[in-house]
Amino acid sequence: MRKLKILIMNWRCPKHPLAGGAEKATYEIARRWVSWGHDVELIAGGFPGGQEHDDIDGIKITRLGGKYSVYFHSILIYCLKLRGKYDVIIDEVNTIPFFTPLYVRAAHVAFIHQLAANVLYEELPIGPAKILGFLEPHVLSLYRNVPIFTSQSTKEDLMRLGINAKNLHVVNYGVDHKIYTCGTVKSSNPHIFYLGRLKRFKGVHLLIRAMAKVISEIPDATLTIVGNGDSDYEKELKQLVTNLKLNEHVLFMSLGLHDSLMSKVKIMQEAWVLVFPSSREGFGLVVVEANACGTPTIATNVPGLQETVRNNVTGMLVPRDVDALANSIKSMLKDNEFREKLSKQAFEWSMQFDWDKTAEKMLKVLVAVVD
Numbered sequence: 001m002r003k004l005k006i007l008i009m010n011w012r013c014p015k016h017p018l019a020g021g022a023e024k025a026t027y028e029i030a031r032r033w034v035s036w037g038h039d040v041e042l043i044a045g046g047f048p049g050g051q052e053h054d055d056i057d058g059i060k061i062t063r064l065g066g067k068y069s070v071y072f073h074s075i076l077i078y079c080l081k082l083r084g085k086y087d088v089i090i091d092e093v094n095t096i097p098f099f100t101p102l103y104v105r106a107a108h109v110a111f112i113h114q115l116a117a118n119v120l121y122e123e124l125p126i127g128p129a130k131i132l133g134f135l136e137p138h139v140l141s142l143y144r145n146v147p148i149f150t151s152q153s154t155k156e157d158l159m160r161l162g163i164n165a166k167n168l169h170v171v172n173y174g175v176d177h178k179i180y181t182c183g184t185v186k187s188s189n190p191h192i193f194y195l196g197r198l199k200r201f202k203g204v205h206l207l208i209r210a211m212a213k214v215i216s217e218i219p220d221a222t223l224t225i226v227g228n229g230d231s232d233y234e235k236e237l238k239q240l241v242t243n244l245k246l247n248e249h250v251l252f253m254s255l256g257l258h259d260s261l262m263s264k265v266k267i268m269q270e271a272w273v274l275v276f277p278s279s280r281e282g283f284g285l286v287v288v289e290a291n292a293c294g295t296p297t298i299a300t301n302v303p304g305l306q307e308t309v310r311n312n313v314t315g316m317l318v319p320r321d322v323d324a325l326a327n328s329i330k331s332m333l334k335d336n337e338f339r340e341k342l343s344k345q346a347f348e349w350s351m352q353f354d355w356d357k358t359a360e361k362m363l364k365v366l367v368a369v370v371d
Contacts (some may be wrong), residue, residue: 001369002091002367003037003038003039003149004033004038004039004059004087004088004235004366004367004370005038005041005085005086005087005088006030006033006038006039006040006041006086006087006088006089006090006093006366007041007042007043007085007086007088007089007090008026008030008040008041008042008043008089008090009031009042009043009044009070009074009077009078009081009089009090009091009092009098009100010022010023010026010042010043010044010049010071010092010094010144010176011044011045011067011092011094011096011145012044012045012094013042013044013045013050013054013056013063013255014026014056015050015054015056015061015280016044016045016047016050017047018047018151018197018228019314020196020197021113021196021281021282021284021285021286022092022094022113022282023285024173024285025113025173025283025285025358026042026055026092026111026114027056027059028174029355029358029359029362030042030059031059031355032355033056033359033363034057034058034059035058035107036363037126038363039060040058040059040060040062040162041059041060041061041062042060042062043058043062043063043064043070043074043077043078044062044063044064044070045063045064045065045066045067045069046063046064046065046066046070047063047066047214049238052064056274057251057319062077062078063269066341067105068096069140071099072269073100074098075098075099075103076169078103078104079103080270083106083294083343084104084106084343085119086106086355087106087107087370088107088108088109088366088369088370089104089106089107089108089109089112090108090109090110090366091108091110091146092110092111092113092248093108093110093111093140093143094113094114095098095110095112095114095115095116097110097139097143098275099139099142100101100146100249101142101143101145101146102142107366107369108146108268108369109147109148109149109255109365109366110143110146110147110148110149111144111148111149111150111371112140112143112148112149112150112154112158112282113150113151113154113282113283114151114154114282114304115136115140115154115157115158115280116132116133116136122293123215125242127187127215127236130270133200137161137162137332138245138287140158140161140163141161141162142320143163143350144162144163144164144167145167145248147167147169147365147369148163148167148168148169148303149169149171149291149362149365150168150169150170150171150177150282151170151171151172151307152170152283152307153303153304153307154282154303154304155168155170155340156303157303167363169361171361171362172353172357172358173283173285173288173353173358174353174354174355174356174357174358175288175289175291175353175354175355176291176355176358177292177350177351177354179261179265180265180289180292180293180350181269181292181293182266182269182292182293182294182347183269183293183294184269185264185270186270186272186354187270187271187272189220189221189222189326190218190220190221191221191222191223191224191226191270191271191334192211192214192221192224192273192274192275192281192329192333193225193226193268193273193274193275193311193359194207194223194224194225194226194227194269194270194275194276194349195226195227195264195267195270195273195274195276195286195290196226196227196286196328197227197228197230197266197280198225198227198228198229198230198233198234198237198338199229199230199233200230200233201278201279201280202229202276202277202278202279203277203278203279203320204233204237204277205227205236205237205299206321206322206325207223207225207275207277207325208223208237208240208241208246208250208275208281208322208328209240209274210245210322210323210325211244211246211250211326211329212244212246212250212360213222213322213323213330214326214329214330214333215246215249218330218333218334221249221282221333222250222251223246223247223249223250223251224250224251224253224267224271225237225251225252225253226253226264227253227254228254228269233253237252238252244257252281252371253267259309265293268273268289268290268295269293269294269295270287270311271290271295272295272332272333272339273296273297273298273315273329273332273333273339274286274290274295274296274298274315275295275297275298275325275329276297276298276299276300276301276305277300277320277325278302278304278305279298279302279320280302280303281302281303281304281305281308281339283307283308284299284304284305284307284308284309287299287305287308287309287315288308288349288350288353289350290346291314291315291346291347292347292350292351292353293347294343294344294346294347294354295343295346296314296315296316296333296339296342296343296345296346297309297314297315297316297346298317298318298325298328298329298332299317299318300317300319300320301315301317301319301320302320305317310345310349312342313342313345314345314346314349315346316331316332316343331346
């Protein structure tokens with residue numbers, strides 16, 4: 001297979017303090033391409049303490065601008081300095097695109113992790129949310145003739161917006177099965193965890209309220225919330241824990257993508273269940289990682305999580321409300337036989353997700369696009 005020079009545009013790099021599943025996917029896929037002999041460079045937004053130029057496992061990083069200005073800076077530097085230097089450009093769309101169809105004449109593809117959709121109404125005031133919700137389909141129409149990598153649920157969203165199915169390539173996130181493995185023993189007390197960004201659309205506040213109901217019947221249950229994100233939302237969550245008198249039952253941990261990886265794996269291995277009450281996901285990477293550690297998932301029955309959770313087989317899909325979450329958690333914690341069955345099946349389910357296969361599938365598409 002020919003060796004490619006690949007430029008990736010993403011709003012965050014893997015070392016960003018707020019990096020999530022999309023950034024982890026970028027890292028896992030790109031580092032494999034590098035190990036196979038391809039040149040990979042990534043343009044991403046800067047962050048306090050992040051140097052302008054970096055190298056992560058052979059992936060060359062250039063950080064420009066900030067959360068929103070990275071889009072302007074990326075377009076400018078590409079047009080002035082980088083045009084013609086790469087075989088293929090990857091425009092990563094994590095709610096906001098880099099608009100490559102308007103100025104890139106080289107081979108290019110899009111990697112659309114998820115649509116903004118209803119997430120906007122939880123994260124923004126109603127006015128901006130309506131405006132951006134109206135604009136999203138029109139912006140994405142620019143990509144109607146561009147090959148697109150995406151998840152199955154986002155593929156269906158894009159097809160409803162008029163994107164031709166022949167341009168849509170479904171790729172799953174993967175699991176590093178050398179790292180994410182089953183532990184030897186679960187915690188002695190009922191242990192629940194959430195791992196992900198702390199954003200309102202992730203529904204962590206619903207989980208905390210559900211936890212208050214769980215404690216009333218299972219007083220030794222504990223919840224670990226692993227992640228960082230919106231500082232105001234995090235303060236709100238901690239105040240909610242205090243108001244509900246849950247301080248002895250709820251622990252907050254802040255761990256980045258490259259920080260204390262084994263601490264996260266240890267939590268996944270020892271916990272009884274992962275709870276993920278998001279309003280929408282592109283894929284739900286943490287679900288299959290937890291599954292690989294022998295831990296089932298309770299998740300809201302929404303796009304993205306419907307792909308990664310097999311209801312009553314590897315976990316439970318429930319309505320997105322406090323009572324439904326509380327009842328499913330209590331059911332899972334009390335029924336040892338059911339939970340152990342799900343745990344075994346969740347591990348078996350996780351074995352089909354592999355970063356090598358994902359990276360190889362995407363690379364074949366890139367080569368075909370370049371050719």
